[in-house]
Amino acid sequence: MTTSLRILFSVIGIISLAVCVTTPILSFVGKISFDGYLLWFNIATLVWFITAPFWMIRKKSKST
Amino acid sequence: MANKRFSARAIAERFDKMYEFDRERVTEDKFLSGGKFAAFFAGEHVAATEFVIGPMFVLHGISAIDLFLGLLIGNLLAVLSWTFICAPIAVRVRLTLYWYLRKICGPGLTAIYNIANAFLYCILAGAMISVSATAIGLAFKVPCPALTDVLPNSVGWVVITLCVGAVVTLFAILGFEKVSQFSSVCVPWLFTVFIGGAIVLLPRLGNISRLADFWHIAQTKIWTGIPEPGQDKFTIWHIIFFAWFCNLAMHVDLSDMATLRYAKKWTYGLYSAFGMYPGHYLAWICSGIMVAAVARKMDPGLMAYTAAGLAGAVAVVTAGWTTANPTMYRAGLALQVVTPNWARWKVTLVAGTVTTILSCFPVFFLRLLDFVAIYGLILMPIGAVVLVEHWIFPRIGLRQYWAEKSGQLVNVPAAATWVLTLGLCWLLLRVHVIPHLFFLWLPGYFIALILYMVLASLFGARAPVEYRPGFAEEKA
Numbered sequence: 001m002t003t004s005l006r007i008l009f010s011v012i013g014i015i016s017l018a019v020c021v022t023t024p025i026l027s028f029v030g031k032i033s034f035d036g037y038l039l040w041f042n043i044a045t046l047v048w049f050i051t052a053p054f055w056m057i058r059k060k061s062k063s064t
Numbered sequence: 065m066a067n068k069r070f071s072a073r074a075i076a077e078r079f080d081k082m083y084e085f086d087r088e089r090v091t092e093d094k095f096l097s098g099g100k101f102a103a104f105f106a107g108e109h110v111a112a113t114e115f116v117i118g119p120m121f122v123l124h125g126i127s128a129i130d131l132f133l134g135l136l137i138g139n140l141l142a143v144l145s146w147t148f149i150c151a152p153i154a155v156r157v158r159l160t161l162y163w164y165l166r167k168i169c170g171p172g173l174t175a176i177y178n179i180a181n182a183f184l185y186c187i188l189a190g191a192m193i194s195v196s197a198t199a200i201g202l203a204f205k206v207p208c209p210a211l212t213d214v215l216p217n218s219v220g221w222v223v224i225t226l227c228v229g230a231v232v233t234l235f236a237i238l239g240f241e242k243v244s245q246f247s248s249v250c251v252p253w254l255f256t257v258f259i260g261g262a263i264v265l266l267p268r269l270g271n272i273s274r275l276a277d278f279w280h281i282a283q284t285k286i287w288t289g290i291p292e293p294g295q296d297k298f299t300i301w302h303i304i305f306f307a308w309f310c311n312l313a314m315h316v317d318l319s320d321m322a323t324l325r326y327a328k329k330w331t332y333g334l335y336s337a338f339g340m341y342p343g344h345y346l347a348w349i350c351s352g353i354m355v356a357a358v359a360r361k362m363d364p365g366l367m368a369y370t371a372a373g374l375a376g377a378v379a380v381v382t383a384g385w386t387t388a389n390p391t392m393y394r395a396g397l398a399l400q401v402v403t404p405n406w407a408r409w410k411v412t413l414v415a416g417t418v419t420t421i422l423s424c425f426p427v428f429f430l431r432l433l434d435f436v437a438i439y440g441l442i443l444m445p446i447g448a449v450v451l452v453e454h455w456i457f458p459r460i461g462l463r464q465y466w467a468e469k470s471g472q473l474v475n476v477p478a479a480a481t482w483v484l485t486l487g488l489c490w491l492l493l494r495v496h497v498i499p500h501l502f503f504l505w506l507p508g509y510f511i512a513l514i515l516y517m518v519l520a521s522l523f524g525a526r527a528p529v530e531y532r533p534g535f536a537e538e539k540a
Contacts, residue, residue: 017252024260028267037264038373045375048253057245 006055013051019044077171089158089325096326098335104323105339107251109311110347112195112383114258115364116432117310117344118351121298123211123362125291128282130300135348138307139340145308145315146324147333149447153454154324155332161321165446168453170467172474173482177446181313182398184439186415189388189395190422193232194429196384197225199365199377208363209426212294222424229420232385236392236416237409247386250379255342257379261371262350265357286356296500305502306433307344312440312505317447362430392416437501444505445485448512449478456517462525470524477519485512 020041027037121131157164165174198208206220216222235243269285272278283289291297314320315336324333354367361367368376396412403411422428428435457464467475489508492498498507520526 017256020253020256020260024263028263028272034264041260041372042375045253045378049249052249052253053246056249 001054009051010055013048013055016044016047016051020048094326095328098328098332101323101327101332101335102338105336106342107248107339109339109343110251110255110258111343112192112364112380112387113432113436114343114347115195115351115368115380115383116191116362116429117306118348119355119362119364119367120433121303121348122287122352122355123292123360124295124298124302125289126287126298126300126303127289128279128287130289130298131287131303131349131352134300134303135307135345138304139337139344141304141308142311142315142340142344143334143337146320146336147331149451150315150318150320151324151327151330151333153318153450154321155327155330156454157321158325159321160325161318161450164318164321164450167465167468168450169446169475169478170472173479176479177443178398179402180442182395182415184442185391185395185398186419187422187428187435188439189232189391190229190419190425191429191432191435192384192388192391193225193229193420193423194384194426195364196228196232196381196388197221197365197423198363199368199380199384200224200228202365202369202377208361208366209430211292211362211430213430214425214427216424216426221426225423226420228381228385229416229423232388232392233413233416233420235385235389236396237412239393243386243389246382247390250382250386254379254383255347257368257372257376258347258350261368261376262353265354265371268357269353286353292360302500302502305506306437307340309440309502309505310344310436312447313443316505316509317440317443318450388419392419395419434501437504441489441501441505441508442486444509445482445512445516446478448485448509449475449481449516452513452516452520456513457520457525460517460521462517462521466520466525475520477516477523477525480519481512481516484515 023032023037023040023044026032027034032040126134153164162174162178165177169177201208201221201224204220204224206218206224209217209221216225266272266278266281270277270281272281309316327333351367354371355362358367358370364380365377368380370376372379392415393412396408396415399415400406400408400411453464456462463469467478485508488511489498489504492507493501493504498504
């Protein structure tokens with residue numbers, strides 16, 4: 001995987017994690033409904049699991 | 065032939081072979097940065113157990129102030145234990161506990177220690193399978209066992225735990241590297257499930273518009289100070305001691321020497337705070353809030369599903385799975401050495417089968433707090449033996465590593481310390497000198513320290529050792 005793709009996935013992953021953190025707060029303060037929170041939290045979860053392995057799991061470099 | 069294969073010496077040799085790859089002292093070029101330690105500790109301490117421990121405190125009737133203060137103090141004591149007990153020894157010897165124990169206790173006793181650890185691992189993995197099963201049970205409308213259940217409550221529960229156990233065993237047979245990588249991906253997200261779940265469920269307990277409202281709800285709806293029927297009443301002392309000893313195997317019992325031997329200096333033990341305070345403070349508080357919001361029903365699956373829908377149920381399943389999997393893999397690996405040359409897959413299959421059967425019995429996850437206490441207690445005397453031999457022996461004129469130097473397979477004073485300490489601990493609890501299992505390890509630790517000093521000085525550590533290169537001697 002190229003470095004730019006890795007950076008892209010990491011940015012998307014971090015945004016999805018940010019959504020997981022902010023949507024409960026928005027639901028708590030009444031800006032979005034509980035169902036809205038559930039929808040966004042679950043979508044963000046899906047995005048996290050699709051993108052995170054590409055940049056969090058690094059292949060072992062060959063030993064010299 | 066068979067006797068030779070099963071002799072303590074043969075078993076010890078197989079253990080040596082298994083740990084051969086980390087036999088060498090860590091060299092300076094392999095030291096790791098503080099950030100790596102922060103990440104390691106943060107990743108290790110947000111797991112499936114957090115879905116059980118936080119709610120258990122609620123059900124044991126802890127009050128809000130006792131919980132917040134108790135966790136603050138208990139986790140601080142745990143961090144200090146990593147910093148002042150485990151890390152200083154790790155950076156001085158730069159070996160894993162296995163190899164250091166082998167120098168002190170002899171290869172025979174080290175093998176016994178590893179096997180005991182493997183059995184305890186199996187029970188822990190069984191409890192994690194049960195936690196995962198509570199989430200899968202939701203999909204099939206299988207009720208979670210009641211808080212006081214010991215035996216399975218339905219055929220459905222047995223079927224689900226057997227299925228989850230079979231999957232976990234299968235992945236443990238295939239190896240745990242991939243699962244370990246998957247686990248590292250889960251951790252940051254899992255943390256958001258705890259935090260988010262608690263935040264979003266708080267309004268169900270009452271209207272909160274300022275901090276004082278939260279505190280009022282915490283005192284009256286969550287940590288009310290009233291235990292559920294059949295549960296002991298916990299005080300601040302229970303919380304302090306639990307938070308301190310729940311990772312006893314890692315700090316006081318020195319398992320984390322394996323990691324901290326890569327530290328540049330002993331103060332890196334302080335990085336354990338990155339695991340303790342998010343995992344054993346925030347996550348326990350959050351899961352406590354969640355259980356209060358589901359009418360105090362001890363059902364991790366239901367709790368997480370209510371808080372985060374499908375993602376919550378997935379969180380419980382993956383957290384249980386990723387905790388159980390490496391645990392079972394390690395148990396299989398350790399037990400492999402006592403089999404007649406069985407392949408690792410076969411041993412893991414047997415360990416997995418036993419673990420899966422155990423997981424059908426809800427008592428193991430519903431009494432997780434007691435099991436964690438027993439786990440730490442059983443291994444604690446050996447941690448005390450290492451501490452005495454490392455720090456105290458040179459100061460009181462006793463000979464360090466005398467068992468190794470005299471070629472002993474089993475350091476008998478250490479073995480006697482282990483057995484006698486546990487016997488005395490049992491007696492102290494039985495005659496109610498110590499009022500609760502949670503408080504037992506600390507007096508037990510001091511008993512073990514003194515016992516080993518006395519026994520070792522009487523039976524070999526005082527006399528000048530005649531150099532006898534024996535089995536325990538390290539290969540050049």
